[in-house]
């Protein structure tokens with residue numbers, strides 16, 4: 001039997017292959033490989049998709065987060081509150097923007113940033129940086145209420161197309177960032193990212209900082225760096241953006257099928273959706289109560305591309321030792337890191353494949 005990958009990028013490519021080839025041919029003929037009309041068109045389309053006035057393409061999602069934070073001109077060294085349960089890039093971007101990560105734990109049901117703990121850190125912070133983990137929005141409405149005027153910056157790397165109370169990911173914060181890393185719901189064929197905002201001045205600042213601080217050739221108004229979107233990536237992203245609503249719908253249907261197939265299994269907890277959220281299921285991660293690593297190994301032996309997001313939380317990474325958090329600092333995040341198990345999920349995943357995943361998981365749980 002063939003293996004079932006965690007993510008099948010070939011399957012999505014097959015749906016857009018002709019369009020991408022024609023688009024690439026046009027770019028190659030033009031000889032213009034950075035920004036250009038395709039990037040501008042994608043920026044307009046992605047801004048509209050996100051329900052905001054402006055989108056700025058960047059070289060990757062980590063840069064997009066850094067650019068969003070730098071555009072806000074926050075007090076140097078100021079604290080930025082973010083959840084301990086995230087991909088390391090969220091914290092990296094804070095440090096690179098000259099600010100200080102202030103980690104808080106997540107809630108045990110949804111593994112999203114804990115509002116009460118965030119509230120306790122508002123007084124000594126300069127911004128809030130919630131992460132829309134696994135495809136659903138953090139409780140941004142509650143965060144805006146407790147923010148006390150601090151800007152909220154969304155890390156929307158895992159939530160393209162997700163909504164909360166009908167409002168899209170990226171439209172809640174003063175400025176927000178996303179990633180088009182190939183495995184994300186909207187993935188490029190290489191690195192890419194974007195900043196979205198309703199604020200024209202912030203969008204201009206992002207453009208300036210991400211293009212060597214320069215709006216006119218050889219005039220460098222501010223200290224910047226290089227983080228621009230490649231034209232070829234914009235061709236891919238435009239083709240995929242048109243399919244994204246359908247693909248996200250297919251992910252939702254697959255998540256519902258997993259809920260049904262796995263609902264009766266003992267020893268695991270299924271992922272939960274925060275009320276008010278329209279989830280786009282970037283990842284479908286169950287929690288295994290005992291011996292997650294044994295279950296993971298059994299699935300891998302059965303040819304199922306299961307994974308763990310994330311095995312070691314940010315505060316226990318050597319690179320962030322300087323933040324001074326010992327083991328036990330964020331117990332919910334740490335327990336989740338030992339229990340989470342991500343199952344294959346992508347728009348073209350079939351019912352048969354899901355049945356095989358469920359059978360392999362049931363067998364692995366029985367034979368521990």
Ligand SMILES: *Cc1c(COP(=O)(O)O)cnc(C)c1O
Pocket residue numbers: 060061062063086087089090131155157158178179180181191192193
């Ligand atoms: C992928 C990801 C990023 C970083 O994106 P890159 O494009 O890989 O730099 C940031 N935050 C989260 C939560 C992510 O999942």
